[in-house]
Amino acid sequence: MAENLLIAEGGKEQKYALLYKQIAALTEGESDTIANMANVAAMIHFTFGFWWTGFYRVAGEELVLGPFQGPLACSRIKYGRGVCGTAWREQQTQVVPDVEQFPGHIACSSMSRSEIVVPVWRGEEIVAVLDIDSEHLATFDEVDKEWLKRIVALL
Ligand code: SME
Numbered sequence: 001m002a003e004n005l006l007i008a009e010g011g012k013e014q015k016y017a018l019l020y021k022q023i024a025a026l027t028e029g030e031s032d033t034i035a036n037m038a039n040v041a042a043m044i045h046f047t048f049g050f051w052w053t054g055f056y057r058v059a060g061e062e063l064v065l066g067p068f069q070g071p072l073a074c075s076r077i078k079y080g081r082g083v084c085g086t087a088w089r090e091q092q093t094q095v096v097p098d099v100e101q102f103p104g105h106i107a108c109s110s111m112s113r114s115e116i117v118v119p120v121w122r123g124e125e126i127v128a129v130l131d132i133d134s135e136h137l138a139t140f141d142e143v144d145k146e147w148l149k150r151i152v153a154l155l
Contacts, residue, residue, distance in 0.1 A: 007047050016147035019047050027154045036155055037128070038067035044132065044151070045069035051111055052133040056084050058126060063088060066128060073108045082106035087117035087129050093145050097138040109133065116140035120152045128155075 008018040023043060027036050037055045045053035046069070054068020056077060063077040063084055080089040082105055087094045096115045099105045105115075112133040120128040130152050134140070 005043055005046055012143050015047055016143070019043060020147065020151060023151055023154055033155060034067060040130075040151065040155065041067050041069050044148075050132050050139075051135045052109065052131070055120070055128050055130055057128045058088065063129065070133070071109055071111075074106060077106060083115050083117045084129050084131050087119050088126055091119060091126060093118045093149065095140050095145055097140075111135045113137045114139045116144055116148065118145070118148045118152055120155055 006018055006022060008014040023040055026039055026043075030036055030039075041054045044050070050070070052068065052070030052073065054070065054073065055066035056063035057066045058064075061079050063079075065073055065075045077084050079085055083094050083096055083099070083102060084106070086104075094115070094117045096102045096105070096117075099107070099112055099115055102115075112135065114134045114137050116132050116139075118130045119126045120130060130148060132140070132144075132148075
């Protein structure tokens with residue numbers, strides 16, 4: 001695995017395709033989940049220049065902040081709260097084009113305008129969520145959803 005992140009020219013599909021390959025190579029050689037989450041957050045973040053990219057891990061009845069890139073964030077989120085807690089409860093990826101329209105959205109940063117949260121599964125259980133925030137409206141769509149699901153499946 002090269003130490004430098006390669007970023008593809010072209011659109012989102014091209015960028016995700018190359019990102020996926022690099023994440024697959026990296027996670028194949030490393031068994032520690034936290035180390036992998038840390039590098040995955042960094043690789044996604046710097047490929048796309050998102051506002052905030054990181055993981056919250058399931059700990060009892062709460063999500064606890066894990067590895068991330070970006071500004072200071074909330075440390076704990078209760079089950080079912082905000083976009084992250086909703087993804088955990090509903091066991092479904094949440095794509096939020098405008099966070100102000102999402103009931104109960106937790107504003108860790110007033111810069112965040114749209115968001116995607118993807119559950120991370122270990123067998124039948126959700127063990128974490130990947131949360132990405134954008135400072136632009138409607139940043140995330142089906143393309144992000146599909147690739148990010150594939151990426152977290154590597155963890
Ligand atoms: N907005 C998220 C909280 C986490 S931060 O934005 C990093 C939510 O509503 O779950």
